[in-house]
Amino acid sequence: MTEEIIIAGFGGQGVLSMGKIMAYSAMMQDMEVSWMPAYGPEMRGGTANVTVIISSERISSPIVKHFDTAIILNQQSLDKFEHAVKPGGVLIYDGNGITRHPERKDISIYRIDAAEEAGRTNMSKVFNMMVMGGFIKVRPLIKLENVLRGLKKSLPERYHSLIPLNEKALIRGEELIKEVHIV
Amino acid sequence: MERELRLMKGNEAVAEAAIRAGVDGYFGYPITPQSEILEYLMEANPYERTGMVVLQAESEVAAINMVYGGAGCGKKVMTSSSSPGISLKQEGISYIAGAELPCLIVNVARGGPGLGTIQPAQADYFQSVKGGGHGDYHLIVLAPASVQEMADFVELGFELAFKYRNPALILSDGAIGQMMEKVYLNPQKPRSSESPDWATTGKGSREDRNIITSLDLDPDGQEQFNHKLIEKYAEIEKNEVRYEEFHCDDAEYLLVAYGTSARVCQKSVQIAREHGIKLGLLRPVTLFPFPKKRIAEISSRVKGILSVEMSSGQMVEDVQLAVNGRVPVMHFGRMGGIVTTPDEVVEQVKILFLGGK
Amino acid sequence: MKEATGIKEIIKPENLAYARTEVMLNNTLSYCPGCGHGTTHRILAELIDELGLQSKTIGVSPVGCSVLMYHYLDVDIQQAAHGRAPAVATAIKRLLPDRFVFTYQGDGDLAAIGTSETIHACNRGENILIVFINNGIYGMTGGQMAPTTIPGMKSSTSPQGRDVHSMGNPLKMTDIVATLAGTYYVTRQSVHTPANVRKTKKALRKAIEYQKLNKGTCFVEIVSNCPSGWKMTPVDSNKWMEENMFPYYPLGDLKTPSEQAEK
Numbered sequence: 001m002t003e004e005i006i007i008a009g010f011g012g013q014g015v016l017s018m019g020k021i022m023a024y025s026a027m028m029q030d031m032e033v034s035w036m037p038a039y040g041p042e043m044r045g046g047t048a049n050v051t052v053i054i055s056s057e058r059i060s061s062p063i064v065k066h067f068d069t070a071i072i073l074n075q076q077s078l079d080k081f082e083h084a085v086k087p088g089g090v091l092i093y094d095g096n097g098i099t100r101h102p103e104r105k106d107i108s109i110y111r112i113d114a115a116e117e118a119g120r121t122n123m124s125k126v127f128n129m130m131v132m133g134g135f136i137k138v139r140p141l142i143k144l145e146n147v148l149r150g151l152k153k154s155l156p157e158r159y160h161s162l163i164p165l166n167e168k169a170l171i172r173g174e175e176l177i178k179e180v181h182i183v
Numbered sequence: 184m185e186r187e188l189r190l191m192k193g194n195e196a197v198a199e200a201a202i203r204a205g206v207d208g209y210f211g212y213p214i215t216p217q218s219e220i221l222e223y224l225m226e227a228n229p230y231e232r233t234g235m236v237v238l239q240a241e242s243e244v245a246a247i248n249m250v251y252g253g254a255g256c257g258k259k260v261m262t263s264s265s266s267p268g269i270s271l272k273q274e275g276i277s278y279i280a281g282a283e284l285p286c287l288i289v290n291v292a293r294g295g296p297g298l299g300t301i302q303p304a305q306a307d308y309f310q311s312v313k314g315g316g317h318g319d320y321h322l323i324v325l326a327p328a329s330v331q332e333m334a335d336f337v338e339l340g341f342e343l344a345f346k347y348r349n350p351a352l353i354l355s356d357g358a359i360g361q362m363m364e365k366v367y368l369n370p371q372k373p374r375s376s377e378s379p380d381w382a383t384t385g386k387g388s389r390e391d392r393n394i395i396t397s398l399d400l401d402p403d404g405q406e407q408f409n410h411k412l413i414e415k416y417a418e419i420e421k422n423e424v425r426y427e428e429f430h431c432d433d434a435e436y437l438l439v440a441y442g443t444s445a446r447v448c449q450k451s452v453q454i455a456r457e458h459g460i461k462l463g464l465l466r467p468v469t470l471f472p473f474p475k476k477r478i479a480e481i482s483s484r485v486k487g488i489l490s491v492e493m494s495s496g497q498m499v500e501d502v503q504l505a506v507n508g509r510v511p512v513m514h515f516g517r518m519g520g521i522v523t524t525p526d527e528v529v530e531q532v533k534i535l536f537l538g539g540k
Numbered sequence: 541m542k543e544a545t546g547i548k549e550i551i552k553p554e555n556l557a558y559a560r561t562e563v564m565l566n567n568t569l570s571y572c573p574g575c576g577h578g579t580t581h582r583i584l585a586e587l588i589d590e591l592g593l594q595s596k597t598i599g600v601s602p603v604g605c606s607v608l609m610y611h612y613l614d615v616d617i618q619q620a621a622h623g624r625a626p627a628v629a630t631a632i633k634r635l636l637p638d639r640f641v642f643t644y645q646g647d648g649d650l651a652a653i654g655t656s657e658t659i660h661a662c663n664r665g666e667n668i669l670i671v672f673i674n675n676g677i678y679g680m681t682g683g684q685m686a687p688t689t690i691p692g693m694k695s696s697t698s699p700q701g702r703d704v705h706s707m708g709n710p711l712k713m714t715d716i717v718a719t720l721a722g723t724y725y726v727t728r729q730s731v732h733t734p735a736n737v738r739k740t741k742k743a744l745r746k747a748i749e750y751q752k753l754n755k756g757t758c759f760v761e762i763v764s765n766c767p768s769g770w771k772m773t774p775v776d777s778n779k780w781m782e783e784n785m786f787p788y789y790p791l792g793d794l795k796t797p798s799e800q801a802e803k
Contacts, residue, residue: 020363024190027365033190035363039216039301060450062362063443063522154190208635236634241660245627248620248657252600252628255618258635278621383616383632385596385639394610396619 001056003141004064006081008049009073009094014128017154018071019050021132025142025150026054034062047076054141069139071131073115078102088183092134102180109180110138117176118169126162126169133173144170186367193333193359194219196366197263197289200334202229204341205372206287207258208236210249214268215301216357217291221263233374243268247275247288254284255395257382259341259375263289265357266307267298269315276350277316280412281397285344287337288322289353291360294493294520302520303357303443308497311354312471319409321416323351323423324470326441330364332468338369345379347419354470356493358443358522416472425468426477430456434463436536437481439502440491441467443522448491450525455532462532470498475505482506487536491528492516511536563589567611574774576764577605577673579731580644581612583741584671587748588615588640597640598632600625602654604646605679623654626661629668640751642669647688648678651713655687658713665722665756669747672714672759675766676785683769687711690788695769710788714761718794724756726795730763732778736791743793750797763789 005022009015016037023033036051051067053059066086072078072093078100085091087106095101096115114130117123123130136142142150144167151166191199198220201209209229211221221239229235236253240246246262253260264272269290279286290311294304311324323343325336333355340351378384383393399405427445429452431437440448445466455462465481467474482488487510490499496514503512515531517523533539560566563585571577588597594615601609603622610617620628625643633641650658650672661668677695678684685695685702688710692701702710718726725747729740740762747758763785765777772780 020190023363027188027190033363033365035190036358037361039357039361059364059446060453061447061525062364063358063447063524064450065524065526208631210631236631238630238634240627241656244624245630245657245660248624248627249631251620251624252618252631253635255628256598256632256635260631260635274621275624282619383598383618384636385598386614386616387595392610392614393616394619395617396610398607398619 002059003054003069003139004067005052005054005069005071006049006067006084007052007071008047008077008081011046011048013048013073015048015073016050018128018132019052021129021147021150021154022052022054022142024154025147028146028149028153029142031056032059034059036062047074049077069135071135073131075099090139092131092138092177094131105181106183108182110134110177111180112173112177114173114176117172121172123165123169123172126166129166129169130173130176133170134177136170137174137177186369189366189368190363191330191366192219192361192363193327193330193355194291194361195223196330196334197337197353198223198227199368200337201261202227202232202235203369203371204338205233205259205374206235206261206337206341207374208238208249208253208260210238210240210246210253210260210262212240212243212246212264212268214243214265216293216303216360217263217265217289219360220289233371235374243271244275247272247279250286250288251275251279251282251284254279254286255282255383257378257384261287261289263291265291266293266295266304269307269310273310273316276322277314277318277320278397279350280316280320280322281318282395283348284350284395285341285348286350287340287344287353288350290355292354292356294518300520301357303493303522304518304520305356305442305444305493305516306495306497306518307354308470308492308494311352312473312501320412321471323347323349323419324354325351326354326468326470327359328442328445328466330359330362330366333359334366334368343423347415349415349419354442356443357520420472423469424472424474424476426474427466427468429464429466431463431465431481433461434481435461435486436463436532437485437488438462438464438491438528439467439478439488439498440464441470441498444491444493444516447523447525448528451528451532454525455529458529460529460532460537473501473505475501478502478505479507482509485510488512489528489532489535490514491523493521493523494518561586561589563594563614565612565614569612570608571605572768574765574767574777575605576675576731576762579737580671580673580740580762580764581609583731583737583744584644585613587741587745588613591745591748593640593748596638597642598636600629600632600641600643602643602645602649604649606644606646606673607680609644623649623652624657625649626654626657626666626668626670630661630664630666633666633668637667640748641667642671644671645673646679647672647674647676647686651687651711655713659717659720662717662757662759663720663722665724667751667754667756669751669758669760671744672761673764674761674789675764675769676710677766677769679766679769683766688713690784693784712789714759714789714794717757717759722756723759723795724800725750725758725797727759727793728761728763728789728791730781730791732765732781755797761789763791
């Protein structure tokens with residue numbers, strides 16, 4: 001089993017940290033992981049994206065052009081990565097600020113309005129974990145309990161008090177995600 | 184002792200491995216994409232942990248000369264930088280090679296020439312394996328292809344550097360430096376309290392003073408020293424060649440690639456084999472000494488060889504020298520910070536060797 | 541025969557008025573007759589000997605006339621790349637903090653190519669001694685203009701004399717480093733008369749002793765002559781130095797510990 005994932009959005013949306021927690025969580029399940037960010041000026045406020053690969057085998061290339069799953073958090077990233085999803089793959093997007101919605105028919109598309117929900121419920125800090133909750137619902141590669149273990153491992157101890165809030169966000173995300181189109 | 188499992192960037196792995204290997208000193212200067220090494224070391228406060236000295240120098244030039252000073256005292260000292268910064272260090276590296284000092288240099292390479300790009304590239308191959316600075320010398324060059332090897336090669340680099348009294352270089356790139364992977368870290372080793380007998384530590388009770396220099400105004404003396412270096416490099420070539428093979432046994436076509444490109448090519452081999460093309464991969468782990476013997480051996484039973492590097496074609500020359508005309512040796516690679524994709528490599532194999540099929 | 545025996549009788553330890561200090565090796569100096577390098581070496585060797593530091597001294601020699609300092613001083617020495625001695629010494633001292641560490645540099649080395657390393661080592665307050673020989677010229681490479689060449693002074697690359705409008709102004713490195721918070725003791729001396737030799741020895745002794753206090757960089761400039769580069773006899777060169785160099789580079793302390801205590 002190998003899952004090649006791209007997470008893309010604005011800097012500040014928690015794209016890189018979501019990828020990091022995903023990698024940690026998969027590690028808790030004894031899987032091989034790689035986390036490869038697009039680095040440089042792109043990271044300073046503009047768009048941010050990270051490739052996460054989870055595999056039961058040794059990972060060959062950490063850099064890929066086509067993905068099994070794309071998690072998309074803004075319009076620019078949707079325009080850039082919709083066509084990078086492998087046929088039969090999965091695209092998850094947050095509908096906030098999206099004016100042109102995904103159009104492909106050969107992939108499964110899910111929508112999660114996490115930004116809106118996080119704003120409404122005062123959970124903006126854990127917006128990315130809401131999206132993560134949606135991801136583990138539709139791509140059940142990682143168990144929720146391992147995400148919590150991953151969080152513990154990746155967060156500095158002073159933030160461990162925030163883990164219950166993260167858990168709440170994960171669960172809310174699982175409820176929030178909706179099918180748009182399934183192949 | 185149990186090794187500790189962590190998820191880390193390649194750059195962070197170098198830094199943590201350095202502390203755990205009992206390194207005495209690190210001297211660096213910020214440059215993307217390797218600044219995490221210095222940042223991690225400053226944050227980790229290694230002086231408290233082991234007594235390791237970490238200093239942000241005023242320039243790459245100063246940093247490499249600090250390494251010269253520390254290495255001359257017989258200490259385990261290192262520096263790191265990225266391509267433009269490594270160019271600045273070349274004078275110092277030449278002096279270190281000329282004074283036969285052991286040390287470790289890490290290049291987390293980016294695209295060039297000039298200021299170039301901050302994205303990964305493998306365009307510093309010639310600079311790394313052919314000398315880099317002025318004069319006749321070689322570095323021992325290790326090419327990690329994973330975060331794990333970034334950590335492991337710190338210790339290996341120092342081991343070889345001290346064994347041969349020769350500077351060692353880890354030639355990595357922005358992809359491996361920035362990527363996070365699982366890494367098993369060795370337990371903490373104490374810093375060594377002993378210095379080699381050639382080191383300048385103050386005369387102490389020694390009869391003779393120790394001198395660290397690369398100067399010999401007498402041409403005969405200098406030539407004699409050059410011969411000594413040649414012998415040393417021959418010894419290194421005899422003992423220290425390291426490489427890894429994937430599906431080479433039944434391969435009809437061979438890829439040769441190191442570092443990030445080798446990771447990409449591993450996937451290319453899988454894809455090609457799914458399409459019925461018997462492709463293999465040889466990954467040089469040491470770039471100097473280069474696995475030329477092994478490549479020559481394999482070349483006698485394959486139909487073609489493709490050297491894949493993120494450059495305009497540098498290592499391909501060493502592959503060609505090793506193959507010596509027995510089979511066609513071609514080059515493929517993206518440049519400017521673009522990482523070659525596995526599909527592109529398979530495509531090239533088809534175009535170059537299989538008439539496009 | 542009789543005469544020879546007479547000389548042997550005279551050359552006896554108890555009759556010696558002046559002997560080679562132990563730290564000075566018995567190698568012939570490569571310096572030109574009348575040059576200040578030999579005298580300065582001798583002072584350093586005497587002090588290392590007198591202060592019992594031979595076993596724990598590490599020196600750093602530059603590129604320039606004194607590149608071969610390790611042929612003359614019987615202590616551990618590293619030979620540094622051009623201008624980089626302060627960086628080399630920084631690492632040595634940080635890794636071996638209980639040793640006595642000094643650099644010995646000329647004006648081309650310290651004030652041109654090594655400006656950055658000099659200023660930053662002094663600014664960080666590295667606990668090292670920097671000995672700076674300023675003769676206003678590149679001696680070893682054949683008398684080219686240095687950053688310290690004074691206005692109007694002739695050299696092989698300023699044959700009509702240094703024109704400050706096109707060639708820039710002389711750089712007063714010692715004045716610059718005296719302004720830096722990291723320096724502890726900064727002084728300018730010379731070694732061209734017995735009285736000045738005594739003053740320089742006193743200054744260097746202080747600088748060496750201060751290193752034990754871990755209070756920062758000590759910087760001792762020695763304004764010196766270069767009879768070959770200046771194309772003068774040693775006597776004339778000393779006279780020329782007094783008349784032309786000293787007004788530009790006045791001798792004396794620029795920064796002393798007591799001044800800092802007052803601040």
